Amino acid sequence: MSHPPSPAGPPPSVSPSSVGPGQAPVLRIDARRNLERVKEEAERLFSERGSDVSIAEIAAAAGVGKATVYRSFPTKEDLLEAVALRRHGWFEERLTQALAEPVAWAAFERILLDLATRLERDRTLGEVLRAARGRPALQERKAASLATLQALLDRAIAEGAMRPGTSANDVSLMVSGCSMALTQDGGTAGDWRRLIGYVIDAFRA
Amino acid sequence: MSHPPSPAGPPPSVSPSSVGPGQAPVLRIDARRNLERVKEEAERLFSERGSDVSIAEIAAAAGVGKATVYRSFPTKEDLLEAVALRRHGWFEERLTQALAEPVAWAAFERILLDLATRLERDRTLGEVLRAARGRPALQERKAASLATLQALLDRAIAEGAMRPGTSANDVSLMVSGCSMALTQDGGTAGDWRRLIGYVIDAFRA
DNA sequence: GGGGAAACGGACCGGCCGGTCCGCATCCTA
């Protein structure tokens, strides 16, 4: 949605008509429809079952052949990154919204609870919070998000509600740790709520 | 070390000589030496790099062929379980020792810090704390350990130092969560120490 | 030391998965 004209992957050299300075691949309408289906299914399957879903399965779910997937995304990692970036977009929005709240500590609590709710059914989001699989684009945006989060934490510390010295990186580690443990363990919604509560308490002043 | 006569795996039907009611495979001395090497290397490699080390690599490190590994351990999971059980033995010992301490809360703090130190360089131990990969033997012993840990926690709660209602399962989830996050992230010793400190604080009264 | 049991290990199998190729179908434009 964020890149309407250019879908993803390397554009096919130059397009025959309308060759301006900025190249626009101009996909055929069937290609565009297929790409959309692939993105949808990749998002669904990766979120449900994590990054070890095979490309063949995603292609089958989208009703296309593997090659069609690989035409838009040179490697499986690229597809995963595309999905992850969308998830990251959600997180950034949520973070911005939190920054606008008057009481930083309350915003912190709420964003962690929201995160838990999303993480429970979205394994892709969890992978976004982690090392980002060595993809520079993701790492960069993760670093930016952590900086934003740090600003929120600093405000909460200034309020006297949060433990001084709390770092955004530590919060991220704790949350993604709980996420991994519960994902692997098949935790219930109550488990998620409780563990995130512990994390919140750990960072209380 | 805990099973000197019977090494592991299924005993070869019946031994030709000395066929008592309790069967003792009576390994040839080269076989016994190889088995020992395999166990050592499996322990080392699994601990260093986790369960995705291939059997071929372990066999090569031990200076034997793959078939030699599979003769003692019918599947890779069995080998992993053997290593995990040893790790679990360490944990049980440590737990018993903690129960003997006079102040339960102090024992809790110490055991978590010890755990962090071990988890930092031993990925097998982390897998022990988790669902135990569906192996009944491991799950059973894990359940027993959690019961013991719960006894310690209850004492700490009675002391008034620990948050009432704290469950051994939640503690296990938090610790193994941090373990996963830091293992994946390549955290330093300081990171481990700090995160475990957060976990400890989370369970403080 | 010799014969038979026990163990060894390299070759092999089957399955999976990421990624590529190329003959063919589809679509767009003139």
Add this chain to the structure above:
DNA sequence: TAGGATGCGGACCGGCCGGTCCGTTTCCCC
């Protein structure tokens, strides 16, 4: 509508890994 560009997808490749087989070596006991 015709012809060429564009996209499609099933077959294929190479590599990895868990697990098995069987001819050969090693050991043990008489």
